Amino acid sequence: MRSRGQDVSGIGPLSGIRVLDVGTYAVGPSAAAYLGYLGCDVIRIENPAGEGFMDLDPTMDGMAASYINANMQKRSIHLNLRDDEDLRKAHLLADNADILIENRLPGVIDRLGLSYETVSASNPGVIFLSMPGFAPDGPFAGRPSLDMEMQALSGFASIEGAEGGPGEMFRVYAHLDHTTAIALAQAAVLGLLNRRRTGRGRHIVVTFMGSSAFLQSTRIAEYMGTGSPPRPSGSASPWFAPSQSFPCLDQVYINISAQNDAAFHDLCEVLDAPGLLEDQRFGSDRLRLANRTELGIAISKVTTTRPSWWWLRELRKRRVPCGELYTFESLRTDPHFIGQGLVREIPTKWGKIVRGGHPWKFSLTPCPEIEPAHEPGSDSEEVLAELRSLAEKP
Amino acid sequence: MSGVLDGTRVLDLTATITGALTSLQLADAGADVIKLEPIAGDPVRQFGTASNEAGPLAQVILRGKRSVAIDLTSVASSEAVSRLLADADIVLEDYSLRGEEIPGTIRHDTARTYASGVIGCSLTAFGDEGPYSDYLATELELQGMTAHMWFLGQQGEPPVRCGADIAEFAGAQHAFLGIVSALWHREESGLGQRVSVALCEALLSLGSHWMADFSDPDEYTGGLTHPFEIPETGYRTKDKQVMFGFFGRRPQKTEPWQELCKALGLEDLLKDPWLAEHGAGLVGVGQDAQETKPLLEQAMVNWTSDDFVQLITDIGGRAAPFLSYDELYGDQLHPEVAASCALVEIQGGASAIVPAWAHDAEIGRQEHSMAPDIGQHTAEVLHAIGLSDFEIKQLEAQGAILLPA
Numbered sequence: 001m002r003s004r005g006q007d008v009s010g011i012g013p014l015s016g017i018r019v020l021d022v023g024t025y026a027v028g029p030s031a032a033a034y035l036g037y038l039g040c041d042v043i044r045i046e047n048p049a050g051e052g053f054m055d056l057d058p059t060m061d062g063m064a065a066s067y068i069n070a071n072m073q074k075r076s077i078h079l080n081l082r083d084d085e086d087l088r089k090a091h092l093l094a095d096n097a098d099i100l101i102e103n104r105l106p107g108v109i110d111r112l113g114l115s116y117e118t119v120s121a122s123n124p125g126v127i128f129l130s131m132p133g134f135a136p137d138g139p140f141a142g143r144p145s146l147d148m149e150m151q152a153l154s155g156f157a158s159i160e161g162a163e164g165g166p167g168e169m170f171r172v173y174a175h176l177d178h179t180t181a182i183a184l185a186q187a188a189v190l191g192l193l194n195r196r197r198t199g200r201g202r203h204i205v206v207t208f209m210g211s212s213a214f215l216q217s218t219r220i221a222e223y224m225g226t227g228s229p230p231r232p233s234g235s236a237s238p239w240f241a242p243s244q245s246f247p248c249l250d251q252v253y254i255n256i257s258a259q260n261d262a263a264f265h266d267l268c269e270v271l272d273a274p275g276l277l278e279d280q281r282f283g284s285d286r287l288r289l290a291n292r293t294e295l296g297i298a299i300s301k302v303t304t305t306r307p308s309w310w311w312l313r314e315l316r317k318r319r320v321p322c323g324e325l326y327t328f329e330s331l332r333t334d335p336h337f338i339g340q341g342l343v344r345e346i347p348t349k350w351g352k353i354v355r356g357g358h359p360w361k362f363s364l365t366p367c368p369e370i371e372p373a374h375e376p377g378s379d380s381e382e383v384l385a386e387l388r389s390l391a392e393k394p
Numbered sequence: 395m396s397g398v399l400d401g402t403r404v405l406d407l408t409a410t411i412t413g414a415l416t417s418l419q420l421a422d423a424g425a426d427v428i429k430l431e432p433i434a435g436d437p438v439r440q441f442g443t444a445s446n447e448a449g450p451l452a453q454v455i456l457r458g459k460r461s462v463a464i465d466l467t468s469v470a471s472s473e474a475v476s477r478l479l480a481d482a483d484i485v486l487e488d489y490s491l492r493g494e495e496i497p498g499t500i501r502h503d504t505a506r507t508y509a510s511g512v513i514g515c516s517l518t519a520f521g522d523e524g525p526y527s528d529y530l531a532t533e534l535e536l537q538g539m540t541a542h543m544w545f546l547g548q549q550g551e552p553p554v555r556c557g558a559d560i561a562e563f564a565g566a567q568h569a570f571l572g573i574v575s576a577l578w579h580r581e582e583s584g585l586g587q588r589v590s591v592a593l594c595e596a597l598l599s600l601g602s603h604w605m606a607d608f609s610d611p612d613e614y615t616g617g618l619t620h621p622f623e624i625p626e627t628g629y630r631t632k633d634k635q636v637m638f639g640f641f642g643r644r645p646q647k648t649e650p651w652q653e654l655c656k657a658l659g660l661e662d663l664l665k666d667p668w669l670a671e672h673g674a675g676l677v678g679v680g681q682d683a684q685e686t687k688p689l690l691e692q693a694m695v696n697w698t699s700d701d702f703v704q705l706i707t708d709i710g711g712r713a714a715p716f717l718s719y720d721e722l723y724g725d726q727l728h729p730e731v732a733a734s735c736a737l738v739e740i741q742g743g744a745s746a747i748v749p750a751w752a753h754d755a756e757i758g759r760q761e762h763s764m765a766p767d768i769g770q771h772t773a774e775v776l777h778a779i780g781l782s783d784f785e786i787k788q789l790e791a792q793g794a795i796l797l798p799a
Contacts (some may be wrong), residue, residue: 013572013579026603038575052642058611069606138733144712148679152628152637152714153730155722159557160546161625166635167716168554169626169679171545172604175560179600180750182567187751189574190423194398194756196581202756210750213736216558217747218411218451220723222442224745225450229719235534235543235555239441239451243534245543245553253553257532260437285440316529319493323535325553327544328608331598340524342595343605354609356598359564360572361522363508364587365579 010366012039017192020097021045021074022081022090022114025053026147026177027131027208028103029070031184035099036073037358037367038185043097043383044071045090046376048078054376061350066174068348069355071373077384078377081112092387094119094126099188103131106142116203126201127191129184133208145208147173154212159219161232168232180211240285241292242267245325246300248308256299256311257321260285266318270311271302328354348372397424397759402577404428405482406459407466407500409436411533411559412517412593413488414455415566420484420573421458422752424759428478428775429459430466433796435768454746456765462776463769463796466497471794475499477779479507484573488517491593493530508586513576515569516590531594536561540597545604548624564600565593623681628716630691631699638706638713639678646674653709658693678711740764769796 014035021032021044029044036042056064077093079086091114094100100119102109109115109130116128133145140153151157151169156176161168187204195201213220219230222238230238235255237243242264243257258264261284268277276282276298281291288295303311308324315322324330332354337343341357349372358367402425406417409432421427429436439452462478464471476499479485485507489496508514519536520526537543537555547554572589580586598605628635640650651673655663663686664670676682677690694702699715706713722728723737731737735753737745740762752758772795776786789795 013575016582017578030603034571038571057615058607058613060610060612062612065606065609065611066603069603134730135733135735138730140730141733146641146712148626148637148639149712149714152635152716155717155719156558157628157635157637157716158718161554161557161627162547162551165625166627166630168546169628169637170542170556171623171626172607174603175542175556175600178603179560179563179567182571182600183750186419186567186571186574186749187754187757189571189578190398190751190757192578193574193581197398198756202754204751204754204757206750207734207736209730210734210736210753213731213734213747214749215560215563217454218415218559218562219557220719220747221451221454222449223719223723225453230557232554232557234547235553237532237534237555243532245534245538245555247552255535255538255553257534259532289442319528319530321530321532321535323529323531323539325538325543326541328541328605331541331605336520336524336526337598340521342521342592342598345609351610354605355602356600356605357595359568359591359596359599360575361590362572362576362587363589364585365576 010362010368012037012367013362013365014189015039015365017041017098018096019043019099019101020093021101022109023101023103024051025103026066026070026174027181027184028101030178030181031129031188032074032101033070033072034181034185035188037370039365039368040099042074043093044074044076045079045081045093046076048080048377050376063350065353068350068353068373072346073368073371074374075379075383076374076376077380081114087113089384089387090114091119091122092391093383095123096390097123097126098192099127099129101129101184101188105144106132106136120201120203124201125195127188127195128201128203129188129191130203130205131180131184131208132205135207135209140209147175147177150176150208150212154209154216156212156216159216159230159232163232163234165232176208176212176215179215180206180208183211183214236292236296241288241295242299244296246303248303248311249305250307252308253325254303254308254312255323255325256315259321263320264288267315267320270314270318270320271299273302344370346370346372349375397422398757399423399425402426402483403481404484404486405430405478406486408486408488408517409438410488410491410517411438411441411455412491412562412565412569413486414438415562416515416517416569417459417486418455418457419566419570419749422748422759423757425484427459428771429456429461429766430478431461431463431768433463433465433769433793453744453765457740457746458759458763459766460771460775461766461769462772464772465794466500468792468794470789470792472499474776474779474781474789478775479512481779482512485512485514487515490516490518490522508588510586511580511584512586513573513580514586514588515573516588517565517569518590518592520594521592522590533559533561536594536597540594540601542597542601546625561593561597564596565591568596568599624684626679629687629694631694631697631702634699635716636699636702636713637679637716638703638711640674640711646672647710648674650674650709650711651677654705657705658690660689660693663689738762767798769798772797
C-alpha cells in the first residue's frame with residue numbers, strides 16, 4: 001500500500017500559472033509558497049541586502065527557520081528595486097506574471113515603482129494582491145501589524161485562556177499570519193477565475209484585520225446573536241458538553257468530547273458511570289451545556305481513577321472523540337503523522353526542516369513534492385536568462 | 395455584483411461546522427449552494443444553544459445557501475439525488491468527519507461524475523488511510539493532537555484551547571482553496587477530480603512555521619518560541635490588558651528601557667548595570683519578561699491603555715490593547731471593523747463576517763440572504779431538476795423529503 005508520504009510528485013492544479021513574490025516577512029511569501037504547492041511557478045524578488053526576517057530567532061545555520069519555511073517551492077532572484085536597471089527587470093518579471101503578491105506597508109510598493117497602476121499598464125491581466133494590516137480608510141490605516149498585535153487588536157486574545165482569566169495570546173506567533181496567507185492564496189485563484197470571466201486582471205486587497213475577524217466569525221456570530229461576549233473558558237467548547245480536557249491517574253490530561261446523546265451514552269459506558277446517564281442535570285445536549293461545569297467535575301472524578309492510555313484505548317474502541325495533548329516531539333515521532341506524510345522532514349541547505357505536508361490530496365493533479373527553499377538570489381542567472389529569451393521572441 | 399462563482403452549482407452534503415464553513419465561502423464567492431439536509435435538520439443548527447431556538451451560529455454559517463430536506467438513504471429519493479449530482483459542478487461531503495458511511499448511491503454517482511467534470515471534495519479528520527483514519531475528533535481533539543494547545547496555558551494547570559475554531563477554519567479554508575484550484579484546472583482541461591482535505595493536516599500545514607522553529611535550531615533562544623512559559627496574558631493597565639515589546643535585532647538598544655523606567659517612575663532599576671544594558675529585552679513578551687512584569691504592572695496601575703500604548707510607540711516599541719468583542723463587534727461597531735468591510739448586512743437585518751476577499755465587488759457576492767429553514771427550497775430545487783408536483787408530493791408521502799408547512 002502506498003502511503004501519502006510517498007505520493008507520486010505531480011504538477012498541481014495551478015500548473016502553468018506564474019507568480020511574482022515581492023512580499024516580505026511571513027504573510028506574502030507564505031501565500032506565494034502555498035500557490036507553489038498548488039503547482040504555480042513562483043519567482044521571489046529578494047533584496048541583495050537581505051531583510052530583517054532572515055535574522056529572526058531561532059536560526060538554522062545562521063538563517064531564520066521562519067524564512068526557510070516561508071520560502072519553499074520558489075526560485076529566488078536578487079534585485080534592488082531602488083536601482084533603475086533592477087526595477088526594469090522587476091517590471092519585465094511582472095509583465096510575465098499572472099499573479100503578483102505584495103504585503104508591504106501601504107504606499108511602499110508605489111514608492112518602489114511597482115504599483116498596480118504601473119504593472120497593469122503593461123500587463124492588464126495581472127492579479128495584483130496587496131495585504132495591508134488595516135483598511136485604507138479606517139482609524140488604523142497605514143499602521144504596521146505584527147501577528148501578536150493582531151491577536152490583541154482583533155479580539156482573538158480576549159476569547160482564550162484560563163477560565164475567568166484576562167485573555168491570552170498564542171505564545172508561538174504567526175497563526176493569524178498564515179491564516180491570512182491562505183486568504184491571499186484564495187484571492188489569487190478567485191482573481192484568475194474572474195479574469196477568465198471578465199478578461200481583465202484585478203487589484204485585490206485582503207486586510208490582516210479582515211482575515212483575523214473571519215477566523216473568529218463563529219464566535220462573533222454567537223456574540224452578535226446572544227449579546228454576551230465569549231469568555232476565556234480553558235479547554236471547554238462553547239457548543240456542546242462534555243468537550244474539554246480531563247485529568248487522568250498518570251497526571252496526564254486527555255481531551256474528550258461527546259456532541260450528542262449517543263456519544264454521551266457511549267462515554268458513560270466506557271467510564272462505567274451509569275449515575276451520569278441517570279442524572280437529570282445531564283439528560284440532554286442542552287442540559288449538559290447548561291451544566292457544563294458540574295458535568296466536568298463529575299467526569300474528572302472518574303477519569304482520575306485510571307491512566308490516560310487506558311481511557312484513550314477504551315474510548316477509541318467505542319469511537320468516542322478523544323485524543324492526546326501532543327507536543328512537538330510527539331508529532332515528529334508519531335507513526336500516523338509520519339507514516340501518512342502529515343509531518344515531514346525536508347532537507348534544506350541550512351539543515352533538516354520538520355513541517356506539515358500538503359493539506360490537499362488531488363486525484364488528478366497531485367501537488368509537486370515540497371521543494372526546499374533556495375539560497376536567496378541563487379536563481380538570478382537562470383531567471384534572467386529566461387527573461388532574455390522571452391524578450392527575443394517576437 | 396453576484397460574485398466570481400456566479401453560475402457554479404454546489405451540492406453540499408455536509409453536516410459539520412467545517413463542511414458548513416467550506417460551502418459558506420463558496421456561497422460568499424457567488425456559488426449557488428444547495429444544502430441537502432437530513433429531514434431532522436443539520437445538527438449544527440443546535441450547536442451552542444441552551445434553548446430550543448436555532449442557534450445564532452447556524453444563522454450565520456448556513457446563510458446564503460438553499461436547503462433541500464431529503465433522506466439520502468431512502469430508495470425513493472435516489473433518482474432525485476442522481477439528477478442533483480448530475481447537475482452539480484462541485485459536490486462536498488464530510489461523512490468520514492462525522493464517523494458515518496457515505497450512502498452507496500452517492501459514492502457510486504460521484505465516482506462516475508468526476509470524469510464528466512464534477513469536482514468532489516471530501517473532508518476527513520486524520521486522512522483516508524493510516525492508523526488514525528478511523529478516529530473521531532472534534533475541534534478540541536484536533537487542536538490537542540496537532541500540539542496547538544501546547545502554546546497556551548501553563549504547565550501544571552488545566553489545559554487551554556484556542557478560543558477560535560482554528561482546526562475547523564484551517565480545514566474549511568484549505569478545502570475552499572483546493573476546490574477553486576481544481577475549478578481553475580477544469581477551466582483549462584474540462585476535467586473534474588476529487589480533492590480531499592484532512593483537518594489535522596490543514597492545521598499542521600499552517601503550523602509549519604513553528605515546527606520549523608523547533609526542527610534543528612542553532613541555539614536555545616527561548617523567548618517567542620518557548621512553550622513552557624507562563625501564559626502571555628498581557629500587562630494590566632488602569633482599564634485593560636496591553637501587549638507590548640521591543641522587537642528588533644539583538645542586542646537590544648538600551649534607550650527604550652531607560653525611557654520606560656523614567657516614564658513609569660522606576661529609575662531605581664537603572665542603577666542595576668546589567669538591567670540598564672539588557673532591560674528592553676526583559677519586558678513585553680517572552681519568558682524573560684516574567685521577572686520584571688510585577689514591577690511594571692505595579693507602576694502601570696494609573697496608566698490608561700491608550701497612554702501606555704502611546705508611550706511604548708513613542709520610545710520605539712510596539713504595543714496594542716487587548717480589545718474585547720464589546721468594543722469591536724458591539725452595537726457601536728469599532729470604526730476599524732466598519733472600515734475593513736469584514737462585516738456585512740444579511741437580508742433581514744442581521745450581520746455577519748465574510749471572508750477577507752469577499753468585500754471585493756467582482757470577487758464576492760454583494761447581497762447576502764439569511765440561513766434557510768429546514769427544507770425551505772425542497773420544492774423549488776426538485777422542480778428545477780424536472781420533478782413534477784405529483785412526484786414531489788409522492789416523495790413527501792413516502793417520507794423521503796420534507797416540504798415546509
